[in-house]
Amino acid sequence: MATATAITAPNQFVEANGRRLAYRSIGAGRPIVLSTRFRGNMDLWDPLFLDSLAARGFQVITFDYSGLGLSSGTATYNPIEMARDPRDLIKALDLNDVTLAGWSLGGLVAQSTLALYPNNITHLVLLGTNPPGPLVKPAEQLFFDTAGKAENDFEDIVTLFFEPASKMSRDAAQRSVDRIALRREGLSIPVPVDFARANLGKGPKNPAFPADAVLTALKNSAVPILHIGGDHDIIFPVVNWYALNQQMKSLHLITFPQAGHGPQHQHPELSADVIASFVRNI
Numbered sequence: 001m002a003t004a005t006a007i008t009a010p011n012q013f014v015e016a017n018g019r020r021l022a023y024r025s026i027g028a029g030r031p032i033v034l035s036t037r038f039r040g041n042m043d044l045w046d047p048l049f050l051d052s053l054a055a056r057g058f059q060v061i062t063f064d065y066s067g068l069g070l071s072s073g074t075a076t077y078n079p080i081e082m083a084r085d086p087r088d089l090i091k092a093l094d095l096n097d098v099t100l101a102g103w104s105l106g107g108l109v110a111q112s113t114l115a116l117y118p119n120n121i122t123h124l125v126l127l128g129t130n131p132p133g134p135l136v137k138p139a140e141q142l143f144f145d146t147a148g149k150a151e152n153d154f155e156d157i158v159t160l161f162f163e164p165a166s167k168m169s170r171d172a173a174q175r176s177v178d179r180i181a182l183r184r185e186g187l188s189i190p191v192p193v194d195f196a197r198a199n200l201g202k203g204p205k206n207p208a209f210p211a212d213a214v215l216t217a218l219k220n221s222a223v224p225i226l227h228i229g230g231d232h233d234i235i236f237p238v239v240n241w242y243a244l245n246q247q248m249k250s251l252h253l254i255t256f257p258q259a260g261h262g263p264q265h266q267h268p269e270l271s272a273d274v275i276a277s278f279v280r281n282i
Contacts, residue, residue: 006047006060007183011070016088019073022188023063023089027054030279032099032125033061033086035106035113038077038147039196041069041188045103046176046265052272058099063089065109068195069188077199079108079209086110087117099279101125104236104261107227108132108209115217123279126227127271128161128261130208130236132215136243138204143235143261148197161262163232169258169266176265208236219248224282226252228271230259252278 004010009024024042032053036044042062053060065085067075076082086109090098100121102110107129114124146156155164157177163169218225225248229238238255245251254274256263264271 005054006045006050011042011186011188013070014089014092016092017084019066020071021063021066021073021085021089021092022070023061023093025059025061026050027058027060029057029059030097030099031061031090031093031095032058032101032275032279033063033090033095035082035086035100035102035109036062036065037104037106037128038200039191040103040106041191043183043188044180046262046268047179047182048176049264049268049271052269053275056272056276058276061089061093061095064188068191075195077105077195079105079112080116080211080214082109083112083116086113090120096120097122099123099125099275101127101275102129103127103264104129107236108211111214111218112211114221114223115211115214118221118223121223123282124221124223124225125275125278126225127264128229128233128236129227131240131244132209132211132218133207135206135208135237135240137237137239138206139208139236140234141203144200144203147235148193148200150193160234160260162260162266163230163258165232166258169260172266176262176268219244221248222250224250224252224278226254226275226278226282228254228263228274229256230261230263230266231255231257232259233261235261252282 066073
């Protein structure tokens with residue numbers, strides 16, 4: 001039997017606390033569970049990023065949040081409530097020594113999960129996300145004007161996840177979009193636009209994630225934390241993490257130049273290298 005890749009991995013399901021969680025799994029080794037972005041589902045991770053993690057010794061697990069995509073249950077975009085999904089998936093799959101990862105909104109979910117349900121989590125990997133609490137730099141209005149569209153075309157994707165002013169970033173965006181489009185069977189269900197808009201808001205807020213208990217937990221946690229960001233993230237500016245230097249004792253920061261809100265899609269193999277080295281050595 002051929003080894004499953006991100007493009008060919010079958011949809012699988014577990015029953016947990018009255019709902020069915022949909023997930024995909026590729027690779028073998030140390031588990032890494034990835035929580036996806038706003039309006040994201042299992043289909044919208046860059047396959048090369050996932051396959052690169054698998055090639056570096058991870059069992060790579062993606063999933064759909066409750067009530068969204070192929071998962072049943074009640075949908076919410078409250079990160080504290082969403083933390084039940086990775087918690088229940090980790091328990092249902094009997095995973096140990098888990099690297100918990102999250103992109104954008106998923107990063108807020110991952111932080112909440114570590115704060116509330118830290119059992120079996122050894123490392124926290126955050127991709128283009130925000131810390132909890134007050135921000136030194138809020139989001140740009142451009143994100144809210146673009147993210148709430150019924151459909152996002154290529155230029156919107158560049159605006160949201162890459163750096164439009166950089167030819168290198170734009171070229172990387174095209175390659176990533178082309179890779180994501182390769183999966184044509186067993187697709188998940190798009191997040192309903194009305195649900196997304198209702199949770200988006202009309203403009204920046206400060207704090208964007210008002211969760212004092214989560215911030216306190218991260219500051220006191222001994223779990224190694226890695227954030228990978230782009231130097232021009234229009235929704236979650238990376239400077240907000242640097243403001244927490246010497247406050248979060250286990251925080252490691254990597255920033256890619258000429259990059260935006262999806263650093264792991266612009267640099268999928270490099271991001272996988274960094275994550276694998278971080279988990280192996282810290």
